[in-house]
Amino acid sequence: MYGAVSEIREDIVEQAADYRFKKSPARFAVPLGIAASVCLIGGGIGLAAVLSNGSNVPVANSAETAAGGNVPATVAATVNETYAIILDPNTGMQVGWEDMPLYDKFNWFKRGDIEFTSRKYTGSTYGDIPAGKVGEKLYDVTLTTIETFSVKEFTMPAEVYAIEGIDTDAAVALKYDGTDDYYVFISRGYFPDSVGGMIDALSLRDTMKLGTIYIEQVYNGVNGFYMYDPLTMTDAMAETIWKFLDECREVRFVSEGAFVGYRQLFTISADAELIGTANHGIWFTDNGYMITNIMEFGYAFYIGSERIQQLMDDLGVSAQEPYLSTFEVYDAPQTTYDTGDYGIDADYLGSETTVMYTTSLPQTIPE
């Protein structure tokens, strides 16, 4: 039976031998004990992949859309968590169905055309909602899952509630029948209309805690990661950022449009427990975008480079000159292009698919 696998064509095996997967850090949420910078690295590239609606085609720059003020069609969620699988962290083996917690077994449901997915999973930091934060009951649902080994379908009835202060189009609380715990489920179909709309719908003023500021230091192409110079958030800095966000309330959401061809100037880590967000990020780009993945999707807003520069001045941070002088861009057929000086040619990247970055030089960080 396994002989067939041995007979996989040589050209496919050869390609796989050297294949480098483009990283897709859909979740930044790794254990907080690990350096937080790790959770933020590669966000831009990874999100481009996540937001490209399942394909590997980087989305086009939407600056024109922003100027026009029209909210483009949103990206439909294609995440379909039909299968419930957990691997035991110690053995690497799949945890048996009977031993899995309900939130891992039944982690999504559909309401009309909109899919809601759970923020609670084994190892997650957040995802539970205190009973005191649960609002009125909204509706009943039945969650369905196929268990992988037996390929049997299992169902689980549950009740859905509002979360206090959170738009029910964005996130809800779910309680499995026969239990007393509530878990966050976020909508895969929710996109804010503006910065202010996002702040209000997610009650960010009350729920979001700003963390470390990471100033882009160097693109380390060898590992596909950015490296950051972390800066501890002070109360004054947090207030400056909130003031900035309030001043940008009218800035409209421009979908996923800014995810190619930009350089991250700095990033702010953020937690928002009520929507199950742990150690996600808000980053600012050199082409004038503010982007955040606090709801897993990347939400992009065209703020403008001048305002971002003003924020940096107010925070007293400055983007550092990158150390790299040269790196290469690979497209899908492994054709190599040398982009010359540091920086990604946006037009160029926008025309490619499955873009992967690497460096042509051994990287060392100067003293």
Place this chain on the structure above:
Amino acid sequence: MEDTGIIELYFARDESAIKETDKKYGAYCTAIAMNLLNSREDAQECVNDTYLSVWERIPPHIPECLRAFLGRMTRNISVERYRKLHAKKRFSGMETALDELAECLPSDENVERAFDAKMLADSLNEWLDRLEERDRMLFVRRYWFGDTAKALAAKMGFSEAGVSRKLARLRDSLREALTERGML
């Protein structure tokens, strides 16, 4: 040394051919064997057997791609060793990958009885061709090279569970493809 130079050493019956092969491809072959057998000792023996087998086959055989030739031979020898050892004890390396595949590939008996094994291989290759590149590479890395879900998760930037879900969907897709062809 270039592959052509190594092959020339085999043709000249120069035993340094094996040394040069090991120098250039030893780590590659060992990684394949280790992934499948989860035992450094067994893996090393399989790699040594591979070198011996290559010595016996070249000449007259001239591989188009020496690395692919070595990789396939290492894999086949490792699978054979796995089969021999499997009756005695269970492993966490090859076993996991093969157990996953068992759900969507016909059994040996059925293959021998009803189909030409080559047909199955052809169907598998056709199915792979239809996949997106990333999925194709994921499948091959898991089931040909034997990479663990954990290792693939690190390479792809996914969680282990995410990789497992993707693999489960790929196996479903393969099972459907084989069912359509009447092979299941």
